[in-house]
Amino acid sequence: MGDFNIFHQMPWSGSYAIYFFVIGISAALFFFSTLSWYQAEFKPIRASAFYLSFLLLGLGGLLLIGDLTQPGRFLNILNPAYLNFASPLAWGGLNLISFGLVSVAYFFMLRSNNEPTGRLLGVIGSLLAVGLPIYTGFDLTVHQNRPVWNSPLMPVLFVALSLVSGAAVASFLAGKNEQLQVMLRRFMLWSAGGVGAMLISLLGTTAYGGVGAEQTFMFLTSGALGGIFIGLGILLGTAAPIALLVTPFGHRQTGILSAAVLILVGGMALRYAILIGGQIVQTYF
Amino acid sequence: MSELRLSSIETRGVPGKKRYAMVIDLRRCIGCDACMVACKAEYDVPLGVWRTWVPYRVVGTYPNVRKQFLPRLCNHCDDPPCVRSCPVGATYKVEDGGFVLQHYDRCIGCKACMASCPYNARFLLPKNRTSTDITGVVDKCTFCHHRVVQGMAPACVQTCIGRARIFGDLNDPSSEVARLVATLPTQVLRPEEGTKPNVFYIGADRNLTEHGRAVYNPPEVLERDRQAFDNHKA
Numbered sequence: 001m002g003d004f005n006i007f008h009q010m011p012w013s014g015s016y017a018i019y020f021f022v023i024g025i026s027a028a029l030f031f032f033s034t035l036s037w038y039q040a041e042f043k044p045i046r047a048s049a050f051y052l053s054f055l056l057l058g059l060g061g062l063l064l065i066g067d068l069t070q071p072g073r074f075l076n077i078l079n080p081a082y083l084n085f086a087s088p089l090a091w092g093g094l095n096l097i098s099f100g101l102v103s104v105a106y107f108f109m110l111r112s113n114n115e116p117t118g119r120l121l122g123v124i125g126s127l128l129a130v131g132l133p134i135y136t137g138f139d140l141t142v143h144q145n146r147p148v149w150n151s152p153l154m155p156v157l158f159v160a161l162s163l164v165s166g167a168a169v170a171s172f173l174a175g176k177n178e179q180l181q182v183m184l185r186r187f188m189l190w191s192a193g194g195v196g197a198m199l200i201s202l203l204g205t206t207a208y209g210g211v212g213a214e215q216t217f218m219f220l221t222s223g224a225l226g227g228i229f230i231g232l233g234i235l236l237g238t239a240a241p242i243a244l245l246v247t248p249f250g251h252r253q254t255g256i257l258s259a260a261v262l263i264l265v266g267g268m269a270l271r272y273a274i275l276i277g278g279q280i281v282q283t284y285f
Numbered sequence: 286m287s288e289l290r291l292s293s294i295e296t297r298g299v300p301g302k303k304r305y306a307m308v309i310d311l312r313r314c315i316g317c318d319a320c321m322v323a324c325k326a327e328y329d330v331p332l333g334v335w336r337t338w339v340p341y342r343v344v345g346t347y348p349n350v351r352k353q354f355l356p357r358l359c360n361h362c363d364d365p366p367c368v369r370s371c372p373v374g375a376t377y378k379v380e381d382g383g384f385v386l387q388h389y390d391r392c393i394g395c396k397a398c399m400a401s402c403p404y405n406a407r408f409l410l411p412k413n414r415t416s417t418d419i420t421g422v423v424d425k426c427t428f429c430h431h432r433v434v435q436g437m438a439p440a441c442v443q444t445c446i447g448r449a450r451i452f453g454d455l456n457d458p459s460s461e462v463a464r465l466v467a468t469l470p471t472q473v474l475r476p477e478e479g480t481k482p483n484v485f486y487i488g489a490d491r492n493l494t495e496h497g498r499a500v501y502n503p504p505e506v507l508e509r510d511r512q513a514f515d516n517h518k519a
Contacts, residue, residue: 006338007511009408011399069394069409069421076393082373089372089397142370145403145478210477211496281496285405 010279015067017272020136021165023060023096024158024267027129028166029053030103034122037115041179047110048173053129054103061096088142092135099128133158140278147213148206148220149278157198164191165267168260176253185256188263189245196238199270212281220277229273237266295363295481296383298456303382304363304483305428306455307442308465309356311488313449316341316354320441320450327429327440329417333514334408336426337441342493355493356450358441359406359426360474360482361385367398367407375423383483384430392422399423403478428452455483 030053036046065074076082077093084090102125109117137155144150167187174180207217220229241259249255296304316339324330324337337358344353365385367376375391376398378384399407407425414420429439433452437443442450453460458467462485465471471485474494486494 006335006340007514008405011396067395069396070392071394073391073393076373076391079373082375082391084369084371084374086369087372087397089370089395093372139397142366143401144366145475146400215496279400282403282405285403285496 008283008285010276010283012275012279013067014272014276015063017268017275019060019063019067020133020158020271020275021268022056022063023136024133024162024271025165025169026053026056026060027099027132028162029056029170030099030106030122030129031126031163032166032170033106034119034126037119037122039183041177041183044175044177044180045170045173049170050103050106050110052169052173054107057096057100057103061100064096088135088138092132092139095128095131095135099125099132102128130159130162133162140274143278145212145282146278147209147216147281148202148274151202151205153198153202157195157202160191160194160198161267161270164188164195164263167191168263168267171256171260178253181253181256182251185245185251185259188256188259189242192238192242192245192263195270196234196242199234199238215281216277219280220273225273225277225280228269229277232269233266233273234270237262237264237269241266296378296380296456297363297481302380302456303454304456305361305382305384305433305452306462306466306483306485307358307428307439308451308462308471308485308487310449310451310465311354311486311490313447314339314354314356315447315449316352317446319444319446320356323440323444324426327432329414330424331411331413331415333411334424336424344492353490353493355486355489356441357404357406357474358484359385359402359428360404360480360484361426361428363481363483364479366401366403366478366480370397370401372397379430382428382430382433384428384433385425386427386430387422387424389419389422389424394422396423403475403480404482 029049032042033046033050033053036042065071068074077090078097102121106121106125109121134155137158140146140149141151141154167184171181171184174184203217206213206220219225241262244250244255244259244262247255250259296302318339320337321335321339328336330336337356339354339356341352341354343350345351361383362385363383365378368378368385372395373391373393375388377386377388379386394409396409407423410420410422410424412420432439438452442452451461451465453462455463455466457463465487466485469487471487472489472494473482473485
């Protein structure tokens with residue numbers, strides 16, 4: 001005889017993890033495009049990083065709207081009479097749309113190659129871009145009943161994940177440009193290090209949390225989800241690229257690109273595991 | 286001594302305001318599920334989702350076993366996380382009465398309210414409704430707002446054969462719920478979440494109200510039940 005007669009569904013499915021992944025890369029690529037106005041090494045990817053960022057922003061927007069059960073009402077989020085500023089989703093919606101508008105202006109500026117305007121729009125856009133991983137992190141943090149999610153680390157972790165995944169994608173855009181690869185390698189190394197440090201903290205606080213948190217820790221570290229979180233996310237997607245990047249092989253283009261592939265696999269796995277892991281135990285309550 | 290109020294949205298002890306609450310006396314619940322049926326009939330709640338439900342747990346060792354029931358519903362929290370998390374204000378709290386209700390026409394279906402509810406009280410309305418065209422939005426128990434404002438009891442309360450569910454205004458010291466809460470030991474679900482629920486239980490056992498270790502590595506039969514449940518919903 002089972003203990004339950006009714007089961008609950010996870011409200012947020014894996015498609016949200018794809019959105020987090022895509023939007024994080026989009027934000028970081030815009031940042032690298034902006035950086036090109038200040039660091040000459042990034043100039044070769046100024047346009048390509050931006051175009052890919054814009055494409056991913058559009059894809060992310062479609063994923064987000066497509067996941068609503070009332071996609072036709074997504075404009076409600078722009079209705080001042082409806083907006084609830086206590087919700088991070090309201091801020092996130094406005095942030096996303098503002099970033100989209102600045103990206104459009106940046107596109108026209110790139111065509112005209114106007115440097116002062118480019119710098120200004122780049123800085124504004126980058127500030128809005130960093131808001132995207134921050135809001136997605138807050139989106140999870142504010143749910144006080146969810147183990148793993150309800151941690152002040154989430155917004156910072158999502159910024160670091162955005163930066164490391166974006167740098168990984170940018171390393172493919174950089175091609176054989178050695179100077180740029182050196183810079184991107186540093187970004188990947190330090191961001192992945194930050195992600196690793198935060199994950200250790202997160203695992204520690206989750207393991208020593210209340211009953212729900214402790215059980216979430218068990219889900220995250222064993223079984224199928226454990227394989228995704230520990231195997232793909234931490235070992236293959238965070239520890240292995242760090243180890244690779246500090247070796248002499250990791251200083252060469254092939255090594256950097258190999259690390260980038262691992263980082264992208266790990267970035268997606270971590271987002272998925274954190275999203276799903278925070279919801280499993282609750283489905284049994 | 287007056288109760289501590291932490292949030293401006295709370296209705297407890299506010300002069301002139303009602304604060305509706307439900308007391309569920311588990312000593313009286315026989316698990317007949319009539320409350321679930323009454324609720325389904327009242328609202329055309331589709332198959333596979335519930336505004337109120339009665340999970341049970343089998344306790345004891347054969348042959349001395351029994352079922353423990355824990356009727357569940359929206360807790361109409363005094364500080365509801367669902368109201369905070371809704372980006373478009375589709376979920377709101379009625380100041381007089383404390384009902385947590387839903388604007389169906391505003392809901393965009395982002396499911397943030399479902400993620401924020403510690404009680405799993407919210408669900409997405411599927412397409413298979415027989416006589417109502419409100420679908421694809423989040424729904425939940427309303428404490429039968431439409432009945433209560435007309436002086437009637439909620440459908441589940443009216444139908445409860447053992448009188449296990451008692452409903453009334455906690456701000457009225459002469460009401461039965463106020464007397465029960467004041468004179469008997471009561472429990473609320475997940476008090477650590479700070480939601481200040483307005484559903485109180487008499488005789489709730491920790492085995493029922495807390496996450497059990499069985500959640501991790503659940504028995505195979507439970508997974509089969511879940512699979513059958515999901516298939517049925519689909």
